[in-house]
Amino acid sequence: MTRLRPVAMLLACLVAGCGRTMCDIPDVNSSEVGVGFHIKDYGPRHAVAGAAFNAQPDGSSAAWFRLDQDVSGSEIKVHFGDEVVSGNIARDLVTAKVPDGAHAQPGNLRVMIERRDGLDVSKSNSVVITLEKP
DSSP: OTTHHHHHHHHHHHHHTGGGTGGGOOOTTSTTSOEEEOEEEEEOSEEETTSOSSOOTTSOEEEEEEESSOOTTSEEEEEETTEEEEOEEETTEEEEEEOGGGGSSSEEEEEEEEEEETTEEEEEOOEEEEEEOO
C-alpha cells in the first residue's frame, strides 16, 4: 500500500489543479474567446459542391488562408462548418484539406481558424466559401 501512496498523491494533485491548467481552456466558440487575428485573403471563394477543388495528389480538396500575422509555432485548427482539421502553417499562410462532408452540399460553408499557444486560445474572423450546385 505504501507504494501506491505516491501515485495516489500525484493523481490527487493533477485532479486538484484541473481548474487552473488544461481543463480551463475555453471552447473556441464561447464568448470568452475573442477574435485575435484576421483572415485577409483566402481561396477558393467559390467551388462546386461535391467536386474536388484545389485538388491534392490524393484527390482531396484544399483551401488556403492568408492571415494578418505570423502564426508560426502555434497549433492551428481550421473549422469548416462543424468539421475541424489541423492546419499547415507557413508564417502567415495556413493551408488545410477540406473534409469531403464539409463541401458535399450547395450553400455557404463558414470557415474560421482557431489558434492555440499553450493555454491561450484565439480565433479569426469567419469567411465563407460559396458552394454552388453541380
